[in-house]
Amino acid sequence: MKRGAMGQEQPPHYKIYVKMVKEVALDVKCTDTVDQIKSKIGSIEGIDKNHQALFFGGNHLENNNRLADYNITTNSSVDLYVTDGMQISVSIPSVGKIIKLNLKKSQSVADVKAEIEQKGGIPLDEQILMCGCQQLEDNKVLSQCGLSNGQPLHVLVRPTDKLRISVSVDVERTVNLDVKSWYTVADVKLMIETLEGLPARSQILMRTQPGGAETLKDTDTLQNQLIRNNDTLTLYQNIQFFVKTYEGRTLTMSMKTCDTVDEVMKKVEERSLAKAGVYYLHYRGRALCPGDTLHKHKVVNNSTVEARLHNSHVSMAKQKETLGS
Template identity: 70%
Template sequence: MDSRQHQSEHYKIYVRMTKIVALDVKSTDTIDQIKSKIGAIEGIDNSQQALFFAGNHLEKDNRLADYNIMTNSCVALYVTDGMQISVSIPSVGKTIKLNLTKSQSVADVKAVIEQKGGISLDEQILMYGGQKLEDVKLLSQCGLSNGHTLHVLVYPTDRLRISVDVDGERTVNLDVKIWYTVADVKLMIDTLEGLPASTQILMHTQPGGHFIVLKDTKTLQSQHVKNNDILTLHMDRTVQFFVRTLEGKTLTMMLNLSDTTKDVMKKIEERLPIKPGIYSLRYRGSALSLEDPLLKYKVESDTTIHLCLIGEVKGSPPEV
């Protein structure tokens, strides 16, 4: 007989449980398909079925023919504590399905949710039947069965993991609290890297690519630093630069890169008879905002900042 014709023929095998169930199958049926046939008759979910033949545990994607299971063969079925549950995460509008066993703990489930759902383990509260599930409890103790649904409440933790890019040369990873001040973080970097806290400038990139210099006295939370954010660290230093006045004169100044545009204006007003509020400063075509440090505009030594009247429409003069 042609082997292909033989493979397409229907025949019977027997499944031994507490009773024997006869199934109509084909040799090309997969083990998962056999489990589905058993489930349709006996109401046992696929995840709870373990099938064995001639001492072999039958894998779900393999075919009957792979195990030489022929007509009238007897396959043994063991009902396990496996189950499939749904996990609803309303805060992110996501539902995931998990294949678990009743002997797993709630903490085990949280670890799987972290892996598949991206919710940090310590930010999860698992709820079932209106009750919070304790980490040490087994799923069997929580009354969970196949097809049931867990709900995950997400609550923020005060712990953060942040990375600090040090001048583009290396990255320092820090475990911090949201209530740490920037000064606290600088002290940690000082201790780990030997970089004096007083000379550190820490910056945080904002949506749209803008960044702000973090203020020492403010907390990470108040400056919107979140878990897994990357901060940029530059070392403060003194630079010499020039200021071109409205009259075409040149002032030479020495300031730190952490000094702001407001600091530059204060120095200008100490040396020139000019009123505040009627002029602005420009560097390489960009207007300098009052609270921004020179570092933001990459002011370099021996370059020129131009003084312009507010409302002046023409561009700044060429740099000298």
Template identity: 70%
Template sequence: MQVYVKVIKTVAVDVKCTDTVDQIKSQIGAIEGIDKNQQTLFFAGNHLEDDNMLSDYSILANTSVDLYVTDGMQISVSIPSVGKIIKLNVKKSQSVADVKAVIMEKGGIPLDEQMLMHAGRQLEGHHLLSQCGLSNGQTIHVLVCPNAKLRISVNVYGERTRDLDVKLWYTIADVKLMVENLEGLPSGKNIIGRTQLGGVVALEDTETLQNQHVRNNDNLVMYQNVQFFIRTCEGKTLTISMKTCDTTDEVMKKIEERLHMKEGVFYLLYRGRVLCLGNTLHEYKVENNSTIHMCLRNSYVVEDNV
């Protein structure tokens, strides 16, 4: 048969009343070789918290503190998506689900959005930490996989709008690919951006919708960057870079600023067509490195409607 023998040992530790419980554990570890993460201290039936001082528990000289050796260990939880690392004191007998609950409490990440990874494999919620090969001082990584669904709109080249059902963890590149497939557009040159004060700002392809702060019912814009030349009435050439979703009005405003001209004294001609105000560069199929001619309004011009 098997019996259990309880061995009681008393160790004297020199302390100050201002020492913390964590400091006492470090001293016990140095004397007895017991990792402080495996130590649980009690006094008068109260569990002593690491950050508290001995004076907080009214521990006086020559009193006894009870030590229980547990299966505890300290691990690091890395959350790359928010650039955060959390130190956790856990027990090998705890489950992965228990760790997720602590991550939700300390990191604010909902349980169903966490995927825990260690040594290249996913940790299942029902597994014990002892089954996951975790040991003291090791790190687990949290992949944040939001389940939240969004409905967003993408305005394509300023001509038409596509409504999309997406998830927060989709990247901008994923959204771009969805639109390109729906529209039959060539990939690689398109950019997705958000309209802000001062114009359209491009969003990073590799970033998720969550990281780019895209919200439900947001409106995004798909466009291409295009560089073209303006041939002035005097025969000079201006080089201008704009977006295909920009309008003729915006092109003319840029020319007026560059040449210090008054508004409305010229019009633009591209491949024999007058560019009407309000229409986009994409509607006129303005290509990269093409030339738009600038003409003075010396006479009444009938503008060609697209």
């Protein structure tokens, strides 16, 4: 052993390991008390020593006892339990929510924000967590912020300026875009035109919500539409195509690629006075199924779809032609 200034022998330093959420190595002496060990842990991890309970070999370590009293030697592992549980209320005025969180003073502010994201739906990087007039820094633990059980916090929401969104083009391929929250829907369409060659004027951007699909207006910003980072939009196109009827008429149709075959037939019936169920649509060698979208059958701009009579009606039509001649 080394001798101190008064000639007394000093015990050597050695390491022990304290098991927490992570393992922390401490430089200690066998004469250190449990209370001193707790102070070391508090200075490193920010955990108040009054909320620490240390155990070794199943025995609860008393504050005034030394490590040597428990035969804690070099490279020993001591278990730490944190007894700092508390409940706080978090108010999120922008969405009218108040949520209760069960926390520990040893948790960081970033940990609290992660729980608010999970329970309140506010992305972590958009939160400013306030206690009174004080903004809480992400790297601080709650014990360093002076929080007590039952103390209310509130969240200011600061939308992120930069966004990464995905656009599903005709449910066929996906385009990823880096945008700003203040971009308008029209701006996004111009970006897609540049990347994909699809004219902006023919594009229809939609967002699927629990109540159904919603078409986004060109003049609205992404922020006004509550579009967030990693959201996915769906893009369809306005197309003009032609329907050639059995009688030889050609009808010009302006529709969306997400419109169904049923919707096309309804327009044909309205404009040609055809009876429902008499015609079916035929395109590129195949009949178009009711309920399918124009996109599914790859109906494109300036293409021609035929409205054909069902077989039974073809025979009747031929008989009428014969009688007429």
